[in-house]
Amino acid sequence: MPQNIAPAWIPVALSTDLPVASVIPARLKTASLAIWRAQSGAVSAVADRCPHRGMRLSHGFVRGEALSCIYHGWRYGKSGNCLAIPAHPSLTPPEAIRVATYRAGERDGVIWVSAEEVAADMPSNEGFVGLRSITLSATAETLAACIGADLIEDAIDWAIDGMRARLLTAPSGEDGALLVHLLIDSSATKAQKIAASTALETLRRQAEAAANRGEAA
Incomplete structure (x- = not known):
């Protein structure tokens, strides 16, 4: 788990800024993130850099439950593992190909990110x-x-x-x-x-x- 942002929940966006099947960038001190929402509505956060050629994943696109790089289409799942490489459709990507992930969630219309594997509950803004x-x-x-x-x-x-x-x-x-x-x-x-x-x-x-x-x- 990356350790270059504070060990607490950090508000990175409003829920309304991230429609279903979309991705947006987020900048925190020394971390650049790509925040994306799957077709199911689940929110994920990953390092904003494709391991292949370094293209920003926030420039990519979401299809179903995966985030794809805009450059060569490498597709990543919620856990950061590479699911597919379009140029080699018969290849099962090795586990070593993955993008760094952050814990992400939303509460009361706010999207939060944490660098900790186990963090306290996201802050409440009920009302x-x-x-x-x-x-x-x-x-x-x-x-x-x-x-x-x-x-x-x-x-x-x-x-x-x-x-x-x-x-x-x-x-x-x-x-x-x-x-x-x-x-x-x-x-x-x-x-x-x-x-x-x-x-x-x-x-x-x-x-x-x-x-x-x-x-x-």
Whole structure:
């Protein structure tokens, strides 16, 4: 199991961003991942690199319960093993050909990844729904300071015009970027969703401005 991301559940995407039979990229500190959803709906996470020629698997495609590389079509299962090599249809791929896998799952509309084989339960966000995700150049502490809220286990509770909202944060890449998922009350109206999305953009500008001034770093 790869050990280059933190040993805890990390929010990498919203469930709505990963339809059935699709794959998306995710960046975490020193790990680039391909997150994919099989036809059955199961979510998997693998290193974003095909062992054959190094092509990003997040550029690939999902058919049934397998993820295929866009380059030469090498097909991988949920456990990371190579299932088939189109150029050699009669060959049974050896077990040594496999892509590194991460533990993945989803709860309350959020997709989580863990580097641990056995981890605690995924965090609960019952009563919220995912609205959108952004990446910004500021720390989670700076983000929390901008709205006068507490950062608790990489989550920030936020009231937007009296409506409940929550920000889930995770480091994204080696450049210090921060991935932020906005969750809002599941009873929110369309107008409230628009207002929340606008508020998030304003918060992004405030946090990046504060980071540039060296505040709450």
